Amino acid sequence: MKLFEIRHRISGSVLFSLETETLKLTLEAAVRGGAYLGGAYLRGAYLRGAKNYVDNHDFFLALIYQQPIKEKFTEAEWTMIGQIAVHRYCWDAIKDRHGQPFLRILEVLEAAEFGEYAAKYREILGIKLEKETPDA
Numbered sequence: 001m002k003l004f005e006i007r008h009r010i011s012g013s014v015l016f017s018l019e020t021e022t023l024k025l026t027l028e029a030a031v032r033g034g035a036y037l038g039g040a041y042l043r044g045a046y047l048r049g050a051k052n053y054v055d056n057h058d059f060f061l062a063l064i065y066q067q068p069i070k071e072k073f074t075e076a077e078w079t080m081i082g083q084i085a086v087h088r089y090c091w092d093a094i095k096d097r098h099g100q101p102f103l104r105i106l107e108v109l110e111a112a113e114f115g116e117y118a119a120k121y122r123e124i125l126g127i128k129l130e131k132e133t134p135d136a
Contacts, residue, residue: 006030006037031056054116057088063114064105072108080105091124100125 004026005017015037016030030037037058053059064081073081080098083089094102103125106118122129 006035027053027059031059037062054120055091057084060117061085063109063112073105076101077105091120094121095124103127 001019001021003017003019004023006015006026007013008015016026016033016035018026018029020026020029031053037056038061061081061084080102083097084094087093089097103118103121106121109115110118
C-alpha cells in the first residue's frame with residue numbers, strides 16, 4: 001500500500017489522499033466520496049477504467065485543460081466548455097443545449113485516449129457506431 005495524494009495544480013494543497021495500491025483506486029474513491037477536484041493535477045494519471053469519472057465535471061475539465069489538445073478547439077467549442085464548467089450541466093442538458101456539435105469536443109478527447117466521454121455521449125444522442133466487419 002502506498003499513500004496517493006491528489007494535489008491542486010497551482011497551490012499544491014492536497015485535495016484528496018488515500019493509502020491504497022494505485023492512483024486509479026484513489027481517484028475512484030475521490031469520486032465516490034464527492035471530493036471536489038477542481039484544479040487537480042492529473043497529468044499522467046491513468047484513468048482508463050476508473051468508475052464514473054465520465055460523470056465528473058472536474059475530471060472532464062482537468063482532461064481538457066491539462067492535455068496537450070487545447071489548441072484543437074474552436075472559439076465556439078471553448079464557449080461550450082466554459083458553459084459546462086460554470087453551469088455544471090448534466091448530460092441531458094448538454095444534449096439539449098449543444099447537441100451534436102459538442103461531440104466534436106469529446107472526439108478530441110477520444111483521440112487523446114479518453115473515449116469514454118464520446119461513447120457515453122453517442123449513447124445519449126442515439127448514435128450507434130458500425131463495427132468493421134472482416135472480409136469474407
